[in-house]
Amino acid sequence: MAHADSDIPNFRYSSALAQDIELRWQHYWDSHGSFEAPNPAGPLGDRAAVAGRERMFVLDMFPYPSGAGLHVGHPLGFIGTDVFSRYKRMAGYNVCYTMGFDAFGLPAEQYAVQTGQHPAITTAANIANMRRQLARLGLSHDKRRSIETTDPQYYRWTQWIFLQIFNSWYDTSANNGVGSARPIAELISAFEDGSRATPDGRAWSSLSKGEQRSVVDDHRLAYVSEAPVNWCPGLGTVVANEEVTADGRSERGNFPVFKRNMRQWMMRITAYADRLIDDLELLDWTDAIKTMQRNWIGRSEGARVRFASAAGDIEVFTTRPDTLFGATFMVLAPEHPFVALLTTADQADAVAEYQSVAKAKKDIDRQDATREKTGVFTGSFATNPVNGQQIPVWIADYVLMGYGTGAIMAVPCGDHRDFEFARQFGLSIPAIQQPPASWFAERNIAESLDTSTWPEAFVGDAVYVQSANADGLELNGLSSVTEGKRLANEWLQARDRGHGTVNFRLRDWLFSRQRYWGEPFPIVYDELGPIGLPDSSLPVLLPETESFSPRTFDANDEFSNPESPLDRLDWWTDIDIDLGEGTRSYHRDTNVMPNWAGSCWYELRYLDPTNTDVLVDKEVEQYWMGPQGDGHPGGVDLYVGGVEHAVLHLLYSRFWHKVLFDLGHVSSKEPFHRLFNQGMILAAAFKDERDVYVDAASVQEAGGQFTFEGKPVTREWGKMGKSLKNAVSPDEMYEAYGADTLRLYEMSTGPMDASRPWETRDVVGMHRFLQRIWRNLVDEETGELRLGAAADIDTVRLLHRTINDVRADMDDLHFNTAIAKMIELNNALTKLGACPHDLAESLVLMIAPLCPHIAEELWSKLGHTDSLTNTPFPVADPALLVSENTELPVQVNGKFRSRIVVPTDATDDQVRAAALADDKVIAALAGATPKKIIVVPGRTVNIVA
């Protein structure tokens, strides 16, 4: 940091000085454990240090350690949570704030396969690099609490939670009908003592051992089943519904995904569907995310109705049982098992052909709503239960096997799809509701119940017509759909033709992957099925092997079969162990858990990372995450992360947390009480004439035109990253300005929840601000403090207004406006020429959460010997927030014409008089008599003439 050869003062706040200060203070914080937060009990316990302090659990969505390293877009949220954590510490809170790494999963494994390096090695190297880059930002993490999901001491508990889920069932009658997970042992006892009937009604003791096992396994919250799953040959594994994009490809790698029946592990998340929707009410999340979760879970109320047919009852799900009188045909999904039974000989060829065409289509093609309706008649009929009518049964690919029952009753007059289908194939469309006159008027047609004149189906509340039978169901004249549904459901239920029910879009969670880099299942098999290993055998270590590459296939080879890498390891898969029947051989489960497993519960482990007895001590969990008063669900006080996890991580982790809550392991109903979605940092990306991205850093701008190596390029805005060649490394910013400037810049460019473009040339503004603060307090030539005498009253008032505003902004995560106000204060100090000591201290404490290194350095220059980490944040004196006189703008007829200065405590009449006496007001009135004068105290005066 020698400036001997230049004329820059030796103690100017330059990038070199900033780096010197930053590294020194980072070392100080590390060596003093400045950010270690005490627990109320356990290994990190310090009861005395906890006493009398409110808790604050601040959490970032932990990062995935990729090989590419960080760019300046990554730490936006981390800086925000750090500023907030530091502010809350100074406001007296006990703050739990740390960071771990989500390190199992496909990206690390794909990278390992590409490089030939074992994923354990590349993952460790990536984590080390990421820790280094993050450390340089000066984040105030409690480093004792950091975890890595790949650490056996961590995934031991991931496996333990899996076993808890495996060893539980969902008792829908528990907790006043809300339902609750309960230990599977309680289910077995209930079967044994007869208090719960077996599925087929036989006595439990008369079931064979295999039958008993199978009955119990069918109830588990984690279970193996043969079901349609998403098979991704390009990845060599199955993936969850949530990991398949809208166009039928894998979110990772963008490979085609095929629906195939396979035996896989599932998690019974659907048991929690209602609670996952209902408890959203308890959360401080944005409506956008809540809506996304509600849509994903997709709750719809309706009824199951059975239509008699030659193949037996065809069960359908409908949200409109009140429209049964309008059901004039049925449609089965082409894959429906009844199709074979219902198809008549003369329709056999047409049906077979349609089925094979449908099968060849990907889901994405079948789900294109704009496509013309296609379908084939099976040749058979079914009986409409409300009127005995024989209605034709068709198959069509707009009915999906995966939703509801894979069969629908078609009500063409009241459903757009059924209407189109009926028109297409000339099926009858009787009206069962009288649409209002406005409906006809909007469509420019005459009012008529002759649907051949209708351009489309009518959907909504309207009077029912032609909706009655001789058997007591009478809807005619009713106009309430709610009431119609209720009557229809009652009628169906009474005659055992159906019942009201709730259907969900949410499917059970496909939990197994045929890959290497994940948590092994703590499961072995005997000839009857899966057996959970005892807790004492945890962790089940991921076996060491150089043969970690998954067997992948041609991405389009739909009929290939997954092969787990672990399956190749005979020495590992075959195990001799005593599970209560004496030592014998078992075969291990060779799947691994999905990426999401480790992130489903990591916030709990942060609380008690070294506990070897339980995943988290109950008292510790209660302290950091327990409910805060009536109706509060408990959970992390502030969770910050990107919106991209709206339905994956955030749904899965809520589910796991609720299971742990039901089983009594945690006191919080929900893991994340307040969720905040930070925006993304966008950056300009440039394409040349071949549409290829060019290195954004080398693009020149002149007069609004962009060129790369002399050739014109076009600009677009996108997410910062390698693929757009527009990444800016934080290392460059540390070098040019230091970490405090980078932190301040990122916080100043906009509100936390907004995405904003990165502009390297703008960063200097925040560097100049820090230079000016420094220069106001420190002599640039000598490095000594240069402070002045007491400030005038206006400056003191400005200080207290600033303190007041900054506190409010910090509490609301409005860091950009907090910064603006501190810049204003500092600019006022610059004009003052010299800063008094007490004012300097207040300013330094206020900037400390945002730019902690320079603040610590100035704090120590101000004569303090220890860190300001826990020094109280300045408090405004209410008496100094008001001044004697107030300037008020005066409007005449709504236009601002003048300003008057009045005593702050002036009465409305005094303000009125002052306004009317003002020269400009008199001129604006031009002799007119005021009709009305509105005084808004402290704000404005409006004279209406």
Next chain:
RNA sequence: GCCCGAGUGGCGGAAUGGCAGACGCGGAGGACUCAAAAUCCUUUGUUGGCAACAACGUGUGGGUUCGAGUCCCACCUCGGGCACCA
């Protein structure tokens, strides 16, 4: 198609229904310098005017109000989510 957001200077953005454009970048002018960089000072919504000042101005069109960027209605554009879900 349905459901959410958001449209403010050249740019990022600020504004409990009460002086639109805080703060920063950029631009213009100046100081320092042999010069440049860095730094500092002044200025900067648009139009007209030497100026005081005036008119206009928050996507478009209406409305509510003493007063609207802010509230209501309709529309346009952009971003996001869901989508033949029965």
